Amino acid sequence: MAERVNSVVACRDMDTALPDIDHQRVVFDDGLTLECGQRLERLEVAYRTYGKLNAERTNAVLICHALTGDQYVAETHPVTGKPGWWEMVVGPGRPIDTERFFVICSNVIGGCMGSTGPLARRDGGEGPWGTDFPPVTVKDMVAAQRKLVGHFGIARLFAVAGGSLGGMQVLQWAANFPEMVFAAVPIATAPYHSAQNIAFNEVGRQSIFADPDWQGGRYWETGRIPARGLAVARMVAHITYLSEEALTRKFGRRVRGGQAMTAFADLFEVESYLRHQGSTFVGRFDANAYLTITRATDYFDLAEEFGGDLAAAFRGSRTRFCLISFTSDWLYPTAESRNIARALNGAAANVSFVEIASDKGHDAFLLDEPDFHRALRGFLAGCAEHAGLA
Amino acid sequence: MAERVNSVVACRDMDTALPDIDHQRVVFDDGLTLECGQRLERLEVAYRTYGKLNAERTNAVLICHALTGDQYVAETHPVTGKPGWWEMVVGPGRPIDTERFFVICSNVIGGCMGSTGPLARRDGGEGPWGTDFPPVTVKDMVAAQRKLVGHFGIARLFAVAGGSLGGMQVLQWAANFPEMVFAAVPIATAPYHSAQNIAFNEVGRQSIFADPDWQGGRYWETGRIPARGLAVARMVAHITYLSEEALTRKFGRRVRGGQAMTAFADLFEVESYLRHQGSTFVGRFDANAYLTITRATDYFDLAEEFGGDLAAAFRGSRTRFCLISFTSDWLYPTAESRNIARALNGAAANVSFVEIASDKGHDAFLLDEPDFHRALRGFLAGCAEHAGLA
Numbered sequence: 095m096a097e098r099v100n101s102v103v104a105c106r107d108m109d110t111a112l113p114d115i116d117h118q119r120v121v122f123d124d125g126l127t128l129e130c131g132q133r134l135e136r137l138e139v140a141y142r143t144y145g146k147l148n149a150e151r152t153n154a155v156l157i158c159h160a161l162t163g164d165q166y167v168a169e170t171h172p173v174t175g176k177p178g179w180w181e182m183v184v185g186p187g188r189p190i191d192t193e194r195f196f197v198i199c200s201n202v203i204g205g206c207m208g209s210t211g212p213l214a215r216r217d218g219g220e221g222p223w224g225t226d227f228p229p230v231t232v233k234d235m236v237a238a239q240r241k242l243v244g245h246f247g248i249a250r251l252f253a254v255a256g257g258s259l260g261g262m263q264v265l266q267w268a269a270n271f272p273e274m275v276f277a278a279v280p281i282a283t284a285p286y287h288s289a290q291n292i293a294f295n296e297v298g299r300q301s302i303f304a305d306p307d308w309q310g311g312r313y314w315e316t317g318r319i320p321a322r323g324l325a326v327a328r329m330v331a332h333i334t335y336l337s338e339e340a341l342t343r344k345f346g347r348r349v350r351g352g353q354a355m356t357a358f359a360d361l362f363e364v365e366s367y368l369r370h371q372g373s374t375f376v377g378r379f380d381a382n383a384y385l386t387i388t389r390a391t392d393y394f395d396l397a398e399e400f401g402g403d404l405a406a407a408f409r410g411s412r413t414r415f416c417l418i419s420f421t422s423d424w425l426y427p428t429a430e431s432r433n434i435a436r437a438l439n440g441a442a443a444n445v446s447f448v449e450i451a452s453d454k455g456h457d458a459f460l461l462d463e464p465d466f467h468r469a470l471r472g473f474l475a476g477c478a479e480h481a482g483l484a
Numbered sequence: 485m486a487e488r489v490n491s492v493v494a495c496r497d498m499d500t501a502l503p504d505i506d507h508q509r510v511v512f513d514d515g516l517t518l519e520c521g522q523r524l525e526r527l528e529v530a531y532r533t534y535g536k537l538n539a540e541r542t543n544a545v546l547i548c549h550a551l552t553g554d555q556y557v558a559e560t561h562p563v564t565g566k567p568g569w570w571e572m573v574v575g576p577g578r579p580i581d582t583e584r585f586f587v588i589c590s591n592v593i594g595g596c597m598g599s600t601g602p603l604a605r606r607d608g609g610e611g612p613w614g615t616d617f618p619p620v621t622v623k624d625m626v627a628a629q630r631k632l633v634g635h636f637g638i639a640r641l642f643a644v645a646g647g648s649l650g651g652m653q654v655l656q657w658a659a660n661f662p663e664m665v666f667a668a669v670p671i672a673t674a675p676y677h678s679a680q681n682i683a684f685n686e687v688g689r690q691s692i693f694a695d696p697d698w699q700g701g702r703y704w705e706t707g708r709i710p711a712r713g714l715a716v717a718r719m720v721a722h723i724t725y726l727s728e729e730a731l732t733r734k735f736g737r738r739v740r741g742g743q744a745m746t747a748f749a750d751l752f753e754v755e756s757y758l759r760h761q762g763s764t765f766v767g768r769f770d771a772n773a774y775l776t777i778t779r780a781t782d783y784f785d786l787a788e789e790f791g792g793d794l795a796a797a798f799r800g801s802r803t804r805f806c807l808i809s810f811t812s813d814w815l816y817p818t819a820e821s822r823n824i825a826r827a828l829n830g831a832a833a834n835v836s837f838v839e840i841a842s843d844k845g846h847d848a849f850l851l852d853e854p855d856f857h858r859a860l861r862g863f864l865a866g867c868a869e870h871a872g873l874a
Contacts, residue, residue: 130745229745289731289754290723296755297720300762304712306696322694330687330720333680341679347785355520355619355783362782364679365686372690392752393745395737424814 112380115172117165117201117208118142120245126203126237132228135217139242140208141165141200144184145192147246153483154248155190155474156239157199158256158263161331161387162379164207165199168192173378182462189471194478195252202263203238204230204386210238212311212382224382225311232259232394236266243274252481253474255279257459258426259387262394265434268415269396269407277477279470281418282459284430285404285437286395291425294334295388298327302381311382324381325372332371337422337455397437404433405440414480415445416473418466420458446473502770505562507555507591507598508532510635516593516627522618525607529632530598531555531590534574535582537636543873544638545580545864546629547589548646548653551721551777552769554597555589558582563768572852579861584868585642592653593628594620594776600628602701602772614772615701622649622784626656633664642871643864645669647849648816649777652784655824658805659786659797667867669860671808672849674820675794675827676785681815684724685778688717692771701772714771715762722761727812727845787827794823795830804870805835806863808856810848836863 117140125135142165147154157167157180168184170177184190184197201209204227212227243251254267254275261283268278284291302308305323313319333341345364360366400406415438419431428449438445448469452458458466507530516527532555537544547557547570558574560567574580574587591599594617602617633641644657644665651673658668674681692698695713703709723731735754750756790796805828809821818839828835838859842848848856 286737288728289735289737290728292737292752293723293731293754293758296758297716297723300719300759301691301716304716305694326687326691326694326716329690333683333687338678338680341683345679347676347679347682362682364683368683368686369690
C-alpha cells in the first residue's frame with residue numbers, strides 16, 4: 095500500500111512576528127503626507143550605507159529594494175544570517191563599487207525591517223498599526239527616501255538603481271525628482287502592474303486572509319502569526335520569479351530519493367524546494383507588510399500620474415537611463431522595458447536598453463549573471479566620467 | 485481617510501460538501517487494481533451519453549474531461565445550473581455531432597461527480613474514503629473508462645477527444661489501447677507535467693492543507709469544508725488558464741466603480757473576478773478530489789511508461805491523431821504538442837497538428853474559437869469517411 099503522508103508546509107509557531115532588531119534609522123518628526131491623503135505624524139526610515147560619501151557629496155548611489163528585500167544589501171542579514179541580497183553587485187570592486195561610491199539603501203515604508211510600516215507603533219496610539227496602516231504607494235516610498243537623501247545633505251544622487259519593485263522606485267525617482275538623479279538604472283521592471291501581476295498578488299493576499307491566524311490582521315494579540323497563509327503566498331510568488339526553463343533545469347520531474355507513489359507527501363523535488371521557500375520566508379517577513387507592499391505594486395501606474403502619457407513623466411529630463419531586462423523574465427517581461435524605452439525616446443531622454451539573455455527568469459537580477467554585471471559596471475563607469483567623478 | 489475593508493473571498497459555510505445527486509452510473513463489482521498496487525474492490529463510473537449508438541457500435545466518441553470538468557458535457561449542470569462545459573463543441577450539428585456520433589463522457593475516478601473517489605464510501609468501511617483514497621493516475625482513469633466502454637459492448641471507439649488533463653487521457657488511451665482508438669484528438673495538453681505545472685498544483689494543495697477546515701481531510705465529520713483553501717487553489721489555477729493578453733483585454737487595470745484607494749478591498753476588477761471564480765468553485769467541487777486529481781496530473785509522464793521513449797508509446801499504432809494547441813496557452817504550450825507530434829512522427833504514426841491562433845490562453849479549448857471548431861469538425865469528418873461511417 096502506498097505511503098500516505100499528509101505533508102504540509104512546516105511553519106514554526108513563533109511567539110513574535112519577527113525578532114526585535116535595533117535597525118539603524120533616522121526619525122523625521124515632521125512626518126509624511128501620503129498619496130492617499132493620510133498623514134504619518136512620525137516617519138522612521140531604516141537604512142544601511144556602504145562606502146564613503148565624498149566631500150562634494152556627489153558619489154551617492156541609492157539602491158531601491160524589491161518586494162521582500164530590505165536595506166541589508168551587502169552584509170550579513172541580521173535575521174537570516176545569510177549574505178546580503180546584492181553582494182554580487184555591491185561591494186569593493188563590484189559593479190556598484192563601494193570603494194568609489196557611497197551606497198545607500200533604505201527599507202521601504204510599509205516594510206518590516208525598521209521603517210514605518212504595519213509593525214510600527216501607530217501614531218498617538220498603543221500597539222502596532224497592523225492593517226490600519228495607511229495604503230502606501232511607490233511614490234510614497236520614494237518620498238520617504240527623498241527625506242533620507244536630504245538628511246545626508248545630498249543634493250543630487252549620482253545614481254538610483256533597483257530591480258522589480260525597486261525598478262519602479264527608480265522610475266518614480268526619475269519622474270518626480272529628475273534634477274536629483276544623474277543616472278537611473280531600472281532593472282527587470284515595468285511602468286505599471288498588469289492584470290496578471292495584480293492577479294498573482296491577489297492570490298497571495300487571499301491566502302493570508304484565509305489563514306485564521308491572520309486574525310483580521312491583529313495577530314500580535316495572540317502571538318500566533320499567519321505562517322501558513324504567508325508561506326503559500328510566498329510559494330506562488332516564487333513560481334513567478336523563476337522561468338519554466340530554470341525550474342526544469344533545477345528540478346525537472348525528479349522525485350525525492352526512493353519515494354513510493356504518494357498522493358500528498360512532497361514527492362517531487364520542486365515541491366520540497368517551494369515548501370522550503372515558503373516556510374523560511376515566514377521567519378523574516380511580516381504578513382501585514384506583505385499585504386501593504388503587494389498593494390503598493392498593484393497601484394503602480396506611472397503614466398496615470400502624467401495624464402496617461404508615460405513620456406510626459408520624463409520630458410525635459412537630463413537623467414541618463416540604462417534599462418535592463420532578462421529574456422526569460424515573464425513577471426516583468428522585456429516588452430515592459432521596451433515600453434519604458436519607447437516613452438523615454440518619446441521624451442528625447444538619454445537612454446540605453448540592454449536585454450540580457452538568461453534562462454533564470456525574473457530572479458536573474460539577483461543572481462550570478464556576468465553579462466548583466468558587465469553592463470551595469472560599464473554604464474556606471476561611463477556616467478561617472480560624464481559626472482566628473484574621479 | 486481611505487476606506488479600509490478587509491475583503492476576503494466569501495465562501496458559504498456548507499453543511500455538506502456537495503449536493504447529493506443521483507448520477508447515472510454503472511457499478512463494476514470486479515473492481516479495479518490501480519497503478520499504485522492498491523485495489524478498489526468496487527468501482528463506480530458515473531457517465532452521460534448523447535446521441536445514439538449505431539447498430540454496428542462503431543460511432544462512439546469518448547470525451548475525456550479536464551481537471552475540474554465532469555460528465556455533464558452538453559446539458560445543464562445538475563449542481564450549478566449552467567450549460568454543459570462543451571456545448572459549443574458537442575451537440576446536434578456541432579463539431580462533435582450528436583446526430584452522427586454516440587458521445588460518452590464519464591467522471592474520472594478520483595473525481596467528485598459520482599465516480600469512485602474520495603467522496604465515495606470506502607471499501608468495506610464506514611464513511612467516505614477521504615484522503616485514504618488511493619493515489620490514482622491517468623492510466624487508472626483510462627482503465628476505468630475502458631470498463632465503461634466494454635459495458636456498452638463497444639470494441640473500438642471511433643474517436644477519443646479531450647483537452648488538458650483530458651488530452652493526457654487521450655494520449656494514454658492511444659498508447660495502451662491503440663486497437664480501440666480509430667482517431668485521437670489530444671487538445672491543449674502535454675506528454676508530461678513540467679516542474680512549473682507541478683509547482684502551481686502544489687501551491688493549490690498547500691492552500692487546501694493550510695485551511696484548518698480541511699481537518700486532515702476528514703471535513704465531513706464536522707460539515708465544515710475547507711472552502712477558503714479550495715477557493716485560493718482555484719484562483720491560482722485560474723490564472724494559469726488565462727493568458728496575460730486575455731486578462732489585460734478583459735480587465736486591464738480597471739477599478740471597480742468609484743472606489744477610493746483601498747489596501748485590501750477588491751479594488752481592481754480582475755480581483756473581483758478571481759474571488760468570484762474561487763467562491764463559486766467550492767460549491768461544486770470536493771477538496772480531497774482536487775488533491776487527488778492534481779496529483780494524478782503531476783504523476784503523468786507517458787514516456788516513462790515506455791522506457792523514456794515517447795515514440796515507443798505509439799509504435800505500430802494505426803490511430804489517426806489530430807493534435808491541437810493554442811498560441812497563448814502557457815500552461816501546456818504549443819512546444820509540448822510539438823513534442824508529441826515529434827514522437828508520433830518518430831513512430832511513423834498518422835498525425836496532423838494544428839496550432840490555433842488565440843489570445844485566450846489554455847481555456848481557449850473551452851471557449852468560442854471558430855478555427856478550433858472548424859479544425860475539429862474537419863478532422864472528424866475525414867476520419868468518418870476513412871472509418872466507413874455513413
